[in-house]
Amino acid sequence: MxxxxxxxxxxxxxxxxxxxxxxxxxxxxxxxxxxKDPSGxxxxxKNISFKELLERYADEEAKWHKGxxxxxxxxxxxQRDRRISSVCISILCAKDFNDYFCRRLRVKxxxxxxxxxxxxxxxxxxMHSALEFAIRKGLLETNPMVGxxxxxxxxxxxxxxxxxxxxxxxxxxxxxxxxxxxxxxxRVVAAFVFSTLTGMRLGEICELERSxxxxxxxxxxxxxxxxxxxxxxxLSNEARKxxxxxLPLNLPKVFGLHRGSVTTIFRRLRDKLxxxxxxxxxxxxxxxxxxxxxxxxxxxxxxxxxxxxxxxxRQLGHTDIKMTMRYYRESADRxxxxxx
Numbered sequence: 330m331x332x333x334x335x336x337x338x339x340x341x342x343x344x345x346x347x348x349x350x351x352x353x354x355x356x357x358x359x360x361x362x363x364x365k366d367p368s369g370x371x372x373x374x375k376n377i378s379f380k381e382l383l384e385r386y387a388d389e390e391a392k393w394h395k396g397x398x399x400x401x402x403x404x405x406x407x408q409r410d411r412r413i414s415s416v417c418i419s420i421l422c423a424k425d426f427n428d429y430f431c432r433r434l435r436v437k438x439x440x441x442x443x444x445x446x447x448x449x450x451x452x453x454x455x456m457h458s459a460l461e462f463a464i465r466k467g468l469l470e471t472n473p474m475v476g477x478x479x480x481x482x483x484x485x486x487x488x489x490x491x492x493x494x495x496x497x498x499x500x501x502x503x504x505x506x507x508x509x510x511x512x513x514x515x516r517v518v519a520a521f522v523f524s525t526l527t528g529m530r531l532g533e534i535c536e537l538e539r540s541x542x543x544x545x546x547x548x549x550x551x552x553x554x555x556x557x558x559x560x561x562x563x564l565s566n567e568a569r570k571x572x573x574x575x576l577p578l579n580l581p582k583v584f585g586l587h588r589g590s591v592t593t594i595f596r597r598l599r600d601k602l603x604x605x606x607x608x609x610x611x612x613x614x615x616x617x618x619x620x621x622x623x624x625x626x627x628x629x630x631x632x633x634x635x636x637x638x639x640x641x642x643r644q645l646g647h648t649d650i651k652m653t654m655r656y657y658r659e660s661a662d663r664x665x666x667x668x669x
Contacts, residue, residue: 521595534584625656630659
């Protein structure tokens with residue numbers, strides 16, 4: 330048995346009949362009293378708040394998930410909403426969650442934009458998983474999220490990087506694609522160009538190791554890909570050139586980048602160069618802001634002219650061709666040229 334203080338709460342760890350259980354208490358007195366009387370364990374656990382359940386879920390399950398860092402940040406964000414996190418899990422109902430999502434849809438982010446439904450879908454998935462976790466632990470009989478409002482699908486993006494935009498990014502950081510990218514900003518742009526040439530995800534590029542690289546392909550292990558399946562990525566001559574000028578850096582990871590910093594640096598470059606959202610006189614979006622992930626769609630759009638659909642899906646790591654179609658974003662002007 331152990332009692333550990335976490336913030337303003339006390340976590341009790343017990344082994345009962347060979348099984349590990351944990352309970353969270355608001356005071357040390359309650360924690361000590363409970364540790365002496367484990368017979369009341371299950372009844373107490375059923376009265377924990379949603380915040381305490383989320384903390385236990387994060388500690389026992391979520392931290393082992395792929396993408397755990399982002400999940401933990403989302404859990405903390407949910408916990409900060411006291412109107413739902415303070416509710417006892419035994420009396421949670423669909424209205425509590427509907428009210429939460431309605432509040433979140435009115436909140437602005439640090440970049441002064443409204444929270445997207447895509448973000449809320451991720452939060453909803455975490456909430457649902459935490460409640461399913463509670464059911465498996467015997468703390469709930471049914472999931473109170475049944476009947477919660479459906480969130481609309483976010484409209485598919487139509488943005489890709491043009492050749493001119495790629496050239497401007499390279500010029501901005503003083504890298505021309507032929508010399509070693511020595512600075513972090515140069516390596517961020519090199520990584521983006523590499524994404525447009527291979528369709529690899531940001532996380533895959535950041536984790537790329539020298540031992541995974543072969544003459545004509547990259548072999549990504551299962552633990553690195555989003556689908557948790559091993560994938561081979563074919564390399565074009567241009568993609569191999571990027572690797573050849575990056576490998577001499579001899580960094581632990583080929584590009585020597587961290588995912589979070591890449592997103593921040595790329596956003597700053599984008600904003601400085603004006604690759605931001607554009608609207609018409611009525612406020613309708615006519616061009617989306619460029620994101621690093623759009624490099625993947627840029628590859629898909631161009632490669633679709635050369636590769637058959639199944640080969641393209643395999644390169645991107647898609648098991649469903651419908652997902653590949655979401656990354657094909659050819660412009661109407663280009664399609665018109667192909668028709669002539």
